[in-house]
Each structure stands twice: as C-alpha cells, then as structure tokens.
Amino acid sequence: MPRRPPIITAGIDLAASPAATASAVVVWSGGGARLAGVRLGVEDGDLLDLVAGADRTGIDCPLGWPVAFIDFLNRQRRGAIELAEVDSVPDRTAIVYRRTDLVCWHGGDRPLSVAADRIAHPALRAAGLLSALAGRGLDVDRAGRGAVVETYPAAALRHWGLPSRAYKRAANGPARRELVRALLGAAPWLTVADDDRDLLIRSDDALDAVVCALVARASLLGAVTRPAPADAEIAAEEGWIAVPTGELSDLAC
Known part of the structure; x- marks a missing residue:
C-alpha cells in the first residue's frame, strides 16, 4: 500500500512590516509532526511562496473589514451619517467589529477591531497578500475554506487549556518559557529542534506562528469553528476566525 504524502501546514504571525513578521512550517506524517522551520523577519515574497507550498496556512491577522464599517465610510463620504448611529458605545461597537469578532466575544475572547485599532496596519498588508495569492490562482476564501484561514493564537491556546495571556514581549520571557514547555508537553508528537525551541522562547511572534500552523491543521481536519x-455570506466578506473545537492531541491523527 503506497504511503500517503505528508501534509504541510504553515503559520504566519503577520505584522505591518516584515521585521516583526514570523512564519512557521509543520510537516505531518505517520501520526506525528515536525516543525520544519520557523523564521523571523519574513518578506512578502517569502510569505507568498510559503502559502503556495502549504496545504493550508493560518494567518494571525484579520482578513477583512466589517461590512457595517464599509457602509459607514461610504455614507460618511456623502455626509449621510445620523448622530444617533454613533451616539453610544454599543452603536459604535456594531460598526467597528466584525461578526466573527462578536462571536469570539461571546466565547470569552476579545479580538482587536480591524476598523478601530492598530491591527488595521497588518490587515492592510494582508489584503495585498491575499490579492497576490489570488493572482497566482490560489483560493483565498476569507471564511477559511481555501488556502488560508484566519487564526487567533490566544483563543486557540485557551481552548487547548494552555496559558494564553501575558506571554508577549521580552519582559514576559519566563511566562513564554513556561508556555513553550506546556505546549510541547501537550504535543509530544511534535518534534522541535533545540534551536527552534529556543527561538519560540525568545520570540512571541515565532511562537504565535507555530500556533497558527497548528490551527491550520485543525482547520484541515474540520475541527474549528465555522x-x-x-453568517456564511458575511464571513466570506469580513473573514472568520477559526478557533479549535477539538483537543490538541487530535491533530496528530
């Protein structure tokens, strides 16, 4: 019986500039997985090649904007905004958050608003990347049914019962070390080289990229929120955050 080819998933922790962007590649075969590479400072061209070479790629970045926000901007250009539309926090929340963001809120997670926070800068870069990928003939369905899926590492970690807060930035190095220990302890089927393990401890960007690659695997298995x-129509335009629905151990099947 011929052996099945390995599955490749990738993860991208996308920032506004290449300097703060990280990527990871995980190769799945024979009931196990191997971290085949994790990088910092990844340029656009390398990201495009990464997605093209993977079965699915998880991207930690909004893949679209709220439909209500786009409508608001169009009407604002015409001077057609009623004060009552923006007179309260709930009114403004309905404009600047996507449907998937609000669903995550109800689940206990709080994504940033792509319309009203600095996450908009990486999202602008993501929009260019998705267009370039579509130009290569890849299916870049924003709801996660094609080459890419939108991820939220903190939500994934929380679902898997792992530390999901206070591991960002250099000052939280001890917490990040503990998170890496817990993650790899919960995924003994994932082989990670010593140098890569050290990088995950040093860089929360690199660590998030690996989590994105794991969520991409969950997405391929159909074990993420849909x-x-x-909401299908709005998700195709705004994007949809894929949060795992199964156990971390399920990924190595």
Whole structure:
C-alpha cells in the first residue's frame, strides 16, 4: 500500500512590516509532526511562496473589514451619517467589529477591531497578500475554506487549556518559557529542534506562528469553528476566525 504524502501546514504571525513578521512550517506524517522551520523577519515574497507550498496556512491577522464599517465610510463620504448611529458605545461597537469578532466575544475572547485599532496596519498588508495569492490562482476564501484561514493564537491556546495571556514581549520571557514547555508537553508528537525551541522562547511572534500552523491543521481536519449558515455570506466578506473545537492531541491523527 503506497504511503500517503505528508501534509504541510504553515503559520504566519503577520505584522505591518516584515521585521516583526514570523512564519512557521509543520510537516505531518505517520501520526506525528515536525516543525520544519520557523523564521523571523519574513518578506512578502517569502510569505507568498510559503502559502503556495502549504496545504493550508493560518494567518494571525484579520482578513477583512466589517461590512457595517464599509457602509459607514461610504455614507460618511456623502455626509449621510445620523448622530444617533454613533451616539453610544454599543452603536459604535456594531460598526467597528466584525461578526466573527462578536462571536469570539461571546466565547470569552476579545479580538482587536480591524476598523478601530492598530491591527488595521497588518490587515492592510494582508489584503495585498491575499490579492497576490489570488493572482497566482490560489483560493483565498476569507471564511477559511481555501488556502488560508484566519487564526487567533490566544483563543486557540485557551481552548487547548494552555496559558494564553501575558506571554508577549521580552519582559514576559519566563511566562513564554513556561508556555513553550506546556505546549510541547501537550504535543509530544511534535518534534522541535533545540534551536527552534529556543527561538519560540525568545520570540512571541515565532511562537504565535507555530500556533497558527497548528490551527491550520485543525482547520484541515474540520475541527474549528465555522460560521453559522446565517453568517456564511458575511464571513466570506469580513473573514472568520477559526478557533479549535477539538483537543490538541487530535491533530496528530
């Protein structure tokens, strides 16, 4: 019986500039997985090649903007905004958060607003990358059914019962070391070279990229949140955050 080819998933912790962007590649075969590479300072061209070479890529960045926000901007250009539309925090929340963001809120996570926070800068870069990938003939469905899927590492870690807060930035190095220990302890089927393990401890960007690659695997297995039928149309435009629904151990099947 011929052996099945390995599955390749990739993860991208996308920043506004290449300097703060990280990527990871995980190769899945024979009931196990291997971290085949993790990088910092990744340029656009390398990101495009990464996605093209993977079965699915998880991207930690919004892949679209709220439909209500786009409508708001179009009407604002015409001077057609009623004060009552923006007179309260709930009114403004309905404009600047996507449907997937609000669903995550109800699940206990708080994504940033792509319309009203600095995450918009990476999202602008993501929009260019998705267009370039589409130009290469890849399916870049924003709801996560094609080459890419939107991820939220903190939500994934929380679902898997791992530390999901206070591991960012250099000052939280001890917490990040503990998170790497816990993650690899919960995934003994994942082979990680010593140098790569050290990089995950040093860099939260690199660590998030690996989590994105793991979520991409969950997405391929159908073990992530999907938009309800009523949200399918808006998810295709705004994007949809894929949060794992199964156990971390399920990924190595």
